[in-house]
Amino acid sequence: MVGVALVGVTVVGAGAPGVLATSADLSESQGLVTLAELNRxxxxxxxxxxxxxxxxxxxxxxxxxxxxxxxxxxxxxxxxxxxxxxxxxxxxxxxxxxxxxxxxxxxxxxxxxxxxxxxxxxxxxxxxxxxxxxxxxxxxxxxxxxxxxxxxxxxxxxxxxxxxxxxxxxxxxxxxxxxxxxxxxxxxxxxxxxxxxxxxxxxxxxxxxxxxxxxxxxxxxxxxxxxxxxxxxxxxxxxxxxxxxxxxxxxxxxxxxxxxxxxxxxxxxxxxxxxxxxxxxxxxxxxxxxxxxxxxxxxxxxxxxxxxxxxxxxxMERLRDDDVTALELRVALLGGCLLVAIGVSTAVARTLTRPLAVLRLGAARVAAAPESEEPIRFTGRNDEFAQVVRSLNTLHGKLLELGARVARDGGPEAAAELTARHAELRGETERLTAELERQRHGVHHTFVNLSLRTLGLVERQLTVIEKLEEREQDPEQLSTLFKLDHMATVMRRHSENLLILAGHEHAHAHQEPVPLVDVLRAAVSEIERYERVAIESLPQHAYLAGFAADDVSHLLAELLENATSFSPPEKRVRLSGWSLDDGHLILSVRDEGIGIDPERLADLNARLADPALAAEGEGLGLRVAALLAARHGVRVELRAERDGGVRAVVLLPQALLPDAPPTVKPPVMAFAEGMPTVSLPGEAEPGPGAPPAPGAAGEVPADAVGA
Structure with a gap:
C-alpha cells in the first residue's frame, strides 16, 4: 500500500500547481466583479x-x-x-x-x-x-x-x-x-x-x-x-x-x-x-x-x-463564470487522474501480493499436517503462480498417499520405499524452493522498477515546481509552492528508502570530500519538520568522504525524522558533533521527548547493530538507518538522557574522514531567516554537554554522550 500512496501523492502534487493558479484567477475575477459593481x-x-x-x-x-x-x-x-x-x-x-x-x-x-x-x-x-x-x-x-x-x-x-x-x-x-x-x-x-x-x-x-x-x-x-x-x-x-x-x-x-x-x-x-x-x-x-x-x-x-x-x-461576471468553470474542470481532471492512478496501482499490487499469500499458505499446510488440511485453491489466472500452486497441490496429494501407504504397509520394504519417497519429496521441495526464489526475484525486480519510476516522477515534479517558483511573484502562492517543493523532497527520500530496503544502489557518489556541515544541512532539509532542528557546535574543517556523503546524510535524516516525530512540537531537536582523540568523529541527535523504556531501547539498539534482526512491518526508518550504517561501517546507538528524551549517537570511522580538504572551496550556504546558525568552535572541541572521551576504534564511548 506504500506504493499506492506514493503514486496518489505524486499525482496530487503534479496537479496542485494548476489548481492553485486557476484558484488565484478565480479570486482575482471575483474581486473585479465586486469592484465593477462598486464602480456602477x-x-x-x-x-x-x-x-x-x-x-x-x-x-x-x-x-x-x-x-x-x-x-x-x-x-x-x-x-x-x-x-x-x-x-x-x-x-x-x-x-x-x-x-x-x-x-x-x-x-x-x-x-x-x-x-x-x-x-x-x-x-x-x-x-x-x-x-x-x-x-x-x-x-x-x-x-x-x-x-x-x-x-x-x-x-x-x-x-x-x-x-x-x-x-x-x-x-x-x-x-x-x-x-x-x-x-x-x-x-x-x-x-x-x-x-x-x-x-x-x-x-x-x-x-x-x-x-x-x-x-x-x-x-x-x-x-x-x-x-x-x-x-x-x-x-x-x-x-x-x-x-x-x-x-x-x-x-x-x-x-x-x-x-x-x-x-x-x-x-x-x-x-x-x-x-x-x-x-x-x-x-x-x-x-x-x-x-x-x-x-x-x-x-x-x-x-x-x-x-x-x-x-x-x-x-466581469462572465470572466468570473469562466474562471469557475476552469477551476471545476481542473479539479475534476485531477480527481479523475487520482482515481485512475490509485485503481491501477492497487490492481498491480494485488496481482503481486495475492499469489504470494496463496503460495505461503500452501507451503505452510504441506509442512505442518497435510493429512488434516485441504489443498489450496487459486483461480482466475493461469501463469507461473498457478503452476506453482498446482505443484504444491500435487505434493500435498503425494504426501497424503504416502502417509496412507505407510499406515497400511510396514517392514523393511516400506522403510526403503519411504526413504525413496522422502528423497523424491526432497528433490521436489528443492525444485519448488527454486521456483519460489525465481518468483520472489521477479517480485523484487517489479518492486525496484516501480520505486525507480516513482522516484523519477518526483524528480520531474521538483523540476516543474522549481520553474513555477522562478516565475511566481505572489508571496502567498510562492509560499505554497515552497511547501510543495519540500513535500516532494520528503517523498523523494521515502522512495529512496524503498530502494535501500530492496538492496538497490541509487545514490550518486561525490568525487571530492564534502564538508560535514553541508552533509548535516542536507539531512535537515529532507525531513518534514526541518524548522525544529538546531545545529549546534561542529568540528572545524571536518570533511566526509564523497562516496559516503549521501548515505550518511540519509541516515541522519531518518534519525532526525524519528526525533521530531516522537518529541513535543514546541521542543527543539539538537544536532551536534565532535572529534575524538583516536581520529573518529561522533554525531549526536538529541530530542526532549518522553524517552524509551530500557527493554525497548535494548531491542532497538540490537536492530540498529544487526539489520537482519529488524522486525517486519515496523521501524522502517530505523531499518533503513541500520542498512546504511552497515554499508559504511558506521555505529549507531540510542541512549536515554537523564533529564528525559533520547540521544542517537553516530560514530563515523576514520576511513570516512579524509585528512585533507577538497581542492575546490565549497560554496558558503546561509540558512533561511529563523534557522539556527552553525557554530564551528574548533577542530576537536566537543559540543555542549559532550566531554571529550577517547574510545577504541569502532566503539562508541559510554561517556561521550550525557547519558
Missing amino acids: RAVTLAHSLADERDEVTAYIAAGRGAAAEDGSGAGADRAKPAPPAAHSARVDRQVEEIRAAAPDGLRRTLAGIPSLRRTALAGDGTALAAHRAYTQVIDELRALAARLADRTPARAADGPGRAPAELGQAVEQASATRGLLLAALAVPDRGGSGRTVYDPVSGRYVTEETPGAGVGARVRDELTAAAHRARVREQVSLADFDSTADAAARESLAATVTGPEVKAAEDHLGRLADGPQLSRAERRTDPERLSDALTARIEQMRGVESALATRQVER
Whole structure:
C-alpha cells in the first residue's frame, strides 16, 4: 500500500500547481466583479453629487439668497433659492448604499459630505471653493473606473479598457461647465456702468466694468474662467474616449447625444465657455433655458456612461463564470487522474501480493499436517503462480498417499520405499524452493522498477515546481509552492528508502570530500519538520568522504525524522558533533521527548547493530538507518538522557574522514531567516554537554554522550 500512496501523492502534487493558479484567477475575477459593481454605484452617486454641487455653487454665487431678501441689486430677479432638501436626501441615501463596499479612504471621504454641505450652505466660503470641495469627492468616486481598468487582466483585454473612465471624465467636466456657467450668471450686478472696447488679443468687444462693480465682476470672471477650463478638459476627454473606445461605444455615444436640445447646448457652450469672461450681452442669457439645454445634453451623456458601467459589470461576471468553470474542470481532471492512478496501482499490487499469500499458505499446510488440511485453491489466472500452486497441490496429494501407504504397509520394504519417497519429496521441495526464489526475484525486480519510476516522477515534479517558483511573484502562492517543493523532497527520500530496503544502489557518489556541515544541512532539509532542528557546535574543517556523503546524510535524516516525530512540537531537536582523540568523529541527535523504556531501547539498539534482526512491518526508518550504517561501517546507538528524551549517537570511522580538504572551496550556504546558525568552535572541541572521551576504534564511548 506504500506504493499506492506514493503514486496518489505524486499525482496530487503534479496537479496542485494548476489548481492553485486557476484558484488565484478565480479570486482575482471575483474581486473585479465586486469592484465593477462598486464602480456602477459610484457612477450613479457621482451624477447626483454633481447635480447638488452645481445647485450649491449657483446658490452661493447668488449671495446665498441675500439679493432676494433685500430686493436690491440688478441680480435680485435672479436670486437662487436654497437647494431642495430632496436632492440632499437622495445623495445621502446613495451614500449609505455604497458605504459598506467602499474602500476605507473613500468611506472617510463620503462620511464628510454632510459637513461639506453645511459649510457650503451656511459658511462664508466662495462659490468656487465650494465647487472645488465637491469636485474632490467626485474625483475619488471617478477614480474607481480607472482602478478597474488598471486591474483588468490580459485575458479580459477585449473589453472597453479605459474608455468608460475617459467618458466619465467628460461627463464630469460637462456638469462642472454647467454649474460654473449658471453660477457666473447668478452673480448679482451691484451697480456701476462700463464701456465697450475692442480687445486686440481676443479679437472681441469686451465691456470694462466700473470700480463699483469690481467684486461681483471678479467673482463672475473667476467662475467663467473655471467654466472655460472645464469645457476644454471635456473636449480633451471626449477625444481620449474616441481614441480608446471600440466602435460600438463610439456609435452609442454619437447616436444618444444628439437632437435639438444637444445642438442648443453646443451653441450656448460655444458662446459662453469660449473665453474667460462674459460680455454684457452674454450675461443677459436666460439661466433657465441654458440649464435646460445643458442638463438635457448631460443626461444623455450620463445614460451612455451608466450603460458602459453596466456592461463592465456583466463582462466581469462572465470572466468570473469562466474562471469557475476552469477551476471545476481542473479539479475534476485531477480527481479523475487520482482515481485512475490509485485503481491501477492497487490492481498491480494485488496481482503481486495475492499469489504470494496463496503460495505461503500452501507451503505452510504441506509442512505442518497435510493429512488434516485441504489443498489450496487459486483461480482466475493461469501463469507461473498457478503452476506453482498446482505443484504444491500435487505434493500435498503425494504426501497424503504416502502417509496412507505407510499406515497400511510396514517392514523393511516400506522403510526403503519411504526413504525413496522422502528423497523424491526432497528433490521436489528443492525444485519448488527454486521456483519460489525465481518468483520472489521477479517480485523484487517489479518492486525496484516501480520505486525507480516513482522516484523519477518526483524528480520531474521538483523540476516543474522549481520553474513555477522562478516565475511566481505572489508571496502567498510562492509560499505554497515552497511547501510543495519540500513535500516532494520528503517523498523523494521515502522512495529512496524503498530502494535501500530492496538492496538497490541509487545514490550518486561525490568525487571530492564534502564538508560535514553541508552533509548535516542536507539531512535537515529532507525531513518534514526541518524548522525544529538546531545545529549546534561542529568540528572545524571536518570533511566526509564523497562516496559516503549521501548515505550518511540519509541516515541522519531518518534519525532526525524519528526525533521530531516522537518529541513535543514546541521542543527543539539538537544536532551536534565532535572529534575524538583516536581520529573518529561522533554525531549526536538529541530530542526532549518522553524517552524509551530500557527493554525497548535494548531491542532497538540490537536492530540498529544487526539489520537482519529488524522486525517486519515496523521501524522502517530505523531499518533503513541500520542498512546504511552497515554499508559504511558506521555505529549507531540510542541512549536515554537523564533529564528525559533520547540521544542517537553516530560514530563515523576514520576511513570516512579524509585528512585533507577538497581542492575546490565549497560554496558558503546561509540558512533561511529563523534557522539556527552553525557554530564551528574548533577542530576537536566537543559540543555542549559532550566531554571529550577517547574510545577504541569502532566503539562508541559510554561517556561521550550525557547519558
